[in-house]
Amino acid sequence: MSYLNLTVIFEGSNLNYGEGFGNVLSLKKISSKTRNYSYISRQAIRYDIVRMMNENFDINLTKVNKAKGVIQFDNKAKIDEYPEIDLFGYMKTEKKGNSESEDEKSGKTKIRKAVVRLSDAVSLEPFNNDMEFATNKGLADRIQEDNDIYQAEIHKSFYSYTITVELDKIGVDENEEKIKINNKEKAKRVNMLLDIIKLLYRDIRGKRENLSPVFVIGGIYETGNPFFYNRIHLNFTKDKILINSAELNDVLNIKTFDNKPLKEQTNIGVINGIFSNIDEIDVKNKQTINDFFETLKKNVETYYQNQK
Numbered sequence: 001m002s003y004l005n006l007t008v009i010f011e012g013s014n015l016n017y018g019e020g021f022g023n024v025l026s027l028k029k030i031s032s033k034t035r036n037y038s039y040i041s042r043q044a045i046r047y048d049i050v051r052m053m054n055e056n057f058d059i060n061l062t063k064v065n066k067a068k069g070v071i072q073f074d075n076k077a078k079i080d081e082y083p084e085i086d087l088f089g090y091m092k093t094e095k096k097g098n099s100e101s102e103d104e105k106s107g108k109t110k111i112r113k114a115v116v117r118l119s120d121a122v123s124l125e126p127f128n129n130d131m132e133f134a135t136n137k138g139l140a141d142r143i144q145e146d147n148d149i150y151q152a153e154i155h156k157s158f159y160s161y162t163i164t165v166e167l168d169k170i171g172v173d174e175n176e177e178k179i180k181i182n183n184k185e186k187a188k189r190v191n192m193l194l195d196i197i198k199l200l201y202r203d204i205r206g207k208r209e210n211l212s213p214v215f216v217i218g219g220i221y222e223t224g225n226p227f228f229y230n231r232i233h234l235n236f237t238k239d240k241i242l243i244n245s246a247e248l249n250d251v252l253n254i255k256t257f258d259n260k261p262l263k264e265q266t267n268i269g270v271i272n273g274i275f276s277n278i279d280e281i282d283v284k285n286k287q288t289i290n291d292f293f294e295t296l297k298k299n300v301e302t303y304y305q306n307q308k
Contacts, residue, residue: 002303004165004190004296006218007228008197009124012209013156015202016040025152027127035126038155042118044202045161048211050084052196059083059192068093075110079173080181083189086171089114115169116193119226121161121211124234130154152205158214162229163197165190167220167303183304191297198293213289215243216269217281220299223256245280252282267292 016039018028027038053059062082063074075094079086093109132154135147170190171181200211217228231251233244252263267285269292270278278286287295 001224002167002220002222003224004167004218004220004300005162005224005226005228006197006216007160007162007226007232008213009158009160009215009232010121010200010211010213011156011158012202012211014152014154015121015159015204015209016044017152017205023150025150027153027155029127030122037123038127038157039123040121040159040161040202042120042161045118045121045200046088048200048202049193049196050088052200053084053192056196057192062090078176078179079112079171080179083192085112086173086181086189087114087116087193110175112173112175115166117164119162119229121159123155123157123159124232125157127153127155158234160232162226164224164226165193166224167300183307187301187304190300194293194297194300198289213269214271214274216289216292217248217266217283219266219296220303221256221262221265222258227251227254227262240276241274242277243275243281245277249280249282267295269293
């Protein structure tokens with residue numbers, strides 16, 4: 001088994017709101033080490049990845065229905081036709097009936113676990129209870145009425161998330177053994193995902209936020225451990241932003257099952273001028289963001305070309 005594993009840093013603000021109270025919009029937050037951190041749910045990241053698959057690569061959105069009382073993927077949707085469920089899995093419940101199909105007679109539930117696994121994108125800077133005060137004055141003035149007032153939590157920060165792909169399970173569905181997807185198409189689907197991660201963005205509350213990486217670390221490994229998940233931390237000085245290189249270097253010296261240290265299997269992509277100590281990270285291959293993804297895409301193509 002081989003796995004593609006990436007951990008990304010990007011910068012953004014006010015990226016995912018949860019349930020508000022009164023006239024206050026509340027950011028999604030989690031608590032850790034006695035501090036609050038805003039986050040973007042993995043479902044929100046998945047939504048934007050699938051949206052961009054549809055908008056930029058003309059990939060059909062998977063059909064859904066509510067035949068069993070809940071909204072889920074149509075039970076006739078197959079991974080050869082819909083790359084979304086090839087990458088992110090599905091749960092499909094057959095409706096009980098008089099069909100000759102044993103699955104439909106029993107109302108059996110079919111589950112295909114996600115091949116692409118995402119973490120939440122958690123802020124790397126604590127939330128400090130900043131609030132935006134706003135009104136609808138522009139509209140109220142048109143009809144000479146009083147303003148409606150509302151408040152919204154705001155947070156500008158670096159965020160980090162991790163994505164892991166089980167390369168050997170792309171294009172394979174144990175529930176539909178007759179489906180055969182060739183290796184060229186498998187590589188195309190994984191590389192489409194990489195292109196989207198490189199250029200990811202999100203529309204929220206009238207603004208467009210850039211979720212593309214300013215730093216990314218990862219590669220293709222023989223184990224599915226998300227090595228760099230929760231291992232990205234930042235330190236801020238008066239005029240510098242530093243990645244905790246000592247922590248990353250300890251991880252990079254871990255040896256995998258083939259007795260090779262991670263640093264020999266790992267690349268870094270970075271936008272220059274943001275982090276001041278990139279040279280302290282013990283990885284030989286440090287590239288631009290674009291070159292990092294192009295190198296990884298070539299490695300994906302080579303991997304599938306070598307599969308029978």
